[in-house]
Structure formats: structure tokens, C-alpha cells
Amino acid sequence: MSDDDIALDEKRIYEERREEVHAYVACEMGVATVALSDDQIGRFGLEHGCTARDIAGSDGRLAVATDEDVLVGDEAGFTATGFGPATAVGVDERVVAASEDGTLARLDGDEWVTLGAVDEPHAVDGDLVAAAEGCFRIDGDDLVALGGDAVRDVAAAGPYAGTADGVDRLADGWTTELAGDATVVSAERDGDRAHAVVDGDLFARASGEWAAVDPTVSGIVDVAYAAATVTVTADGTVAIDPVTAKDGAPEWRSRALGLAGVTGVAVP
Helix, strand or coil: CCHHHHHHHHHHHHHHHCCCEEEEEEECCEEEEEEECCCCEEEEEEEEECCEEEEEEECCEEEEEECCCEEEEECCEEEECCCCCEEEEEECCCEEEEECCCEEEEEECCEEEEEEECCCEEEEECCEEEECCEEEEEECCEEEEEECCCEEEEECCCCEEEECCEEEEEECEEEEEEECCEEEEEECCCCCCEEEEECCEEEEEECCEEEECCCCCCCEEEEEECCCEEEEECCCEEEEECHHHHHCCCCCEEEECCCCCCCEEECC
């Protein structure tokens, strides 16, 4: 291979690494979009006006829990579903939402199918639900209690649960892997990245061990995954840990978006 061919290959790899994706941020003003290209945080703006309480995305699809309804959509826009006010939402093969009274339902086509009810649902990820009375798994049209203490957040890949006592992993029963007050837990479904916010600090899991990392921001309320690891704070600062950091670039980049009441971030 000639030097010119090597240079072209390197350029192609760089361009692929810098491919632009969009993160969606839920906040009290609505849903904002942020352009990301591995090690850069680009333009941003408000995509849809509402009071967004939660957001989830997978395979190009988005779902948003608002104080009026559950919205579904993609980069082209959002559509109301008639669910009513929601507190949490998840996207796997289908959209699952939790209402203010604890009712959980799955969107089948244009119809909502009730799965059951839990006390104070906090989060939905994949087939897992976090609630004040523990962790639940969606099994067909039923909810199966998996035990555990009051759960603040869940990550289906793992599976992990975040509680006031730490980050628990479900294997042969629940085992605490990281002690402390866990408010956020996230895990990559098709990869090996996992993160948690414990006692206000961000931790990453690698080779079976949790270790603190420094994202240069505080108050993280959610973590999502693109080529970069994406975090967002309650006061609207997005921070990313880019792939190029492994090649010597600055490890974290951040940008304040000027948003208030941020509740989550998703990269569909």
C-alpha cells in the first residue's frame, strides 16, 4: 500500500469517527437537540416545546414522557399517543410508559395495553422498571417482581439497579457492586460501557470493576451512548467522553446549553 493510500485510509477513518449524530435532551422547556461528532459538541436548539419529564431512544426511535402525553417520533418530529400524563418512558422493541398513578402500559400499534401498576415508577429501560417498591421485569403482558429495595434507576444491560445503598447487579439474586447513594445507572445495550452516579460522582465500569471518572461537570442526571459517552446535568450542560480521547485528545468536552430542569438524554 502506498503512502497516499495510507493517508486516504486514515482520512476515511477520521471522517467515520467524526460522523454527526444527535442527542435529545428532555427539559422543562421541551426537547432540545444537540449535534455531536465524537469529540465536538456542535449546534443545538429546541426541537419541540413541552414539559418533558423523561426521554428514551433506540434504533432511530424516540419516546418522551410529558405532563400531558407520551410523544413518539424521530428526527422528523413527534406525535401524541393519547396516553395522558407520564412520569417515565422506555423504548425497546416497543414503547413502554408509566403514568402518574403508577400504571404501566405498552404501545401496540396505536393502542396502549395495560401491563399492571407499581408504586412510584421512577424509570423504564428495556424490560426493566424501577419503582419505590423494587425492580420489575416486563414479561409478555405481565409484570414480574424482581425484589430489591426502592429503586431509582435501572439499566437492562447488566442488569443494574440504582438504590440509596448503591449499584446492584442481578445475577443469582441482587449483589451490590458499588456502595453509596446511586441516583443514575446506565449501560450500553450492544457494548460494554456502563456508568453510574453515586454520591454525586460519576463512575464507569470496566473489566468488572467500578472506578470514578472526572467528567469536569457535576449534577449529572443521565448518561447515554453514541460513539462518545454522553452525560447531561440538571442545569443543561452536556459533557462527552470522545473515542478520540483514547488516542490522546482531551478526555471530556462540555458545553452549557442554557436549559433548565433537565431530566434526561437519549441518542436514538
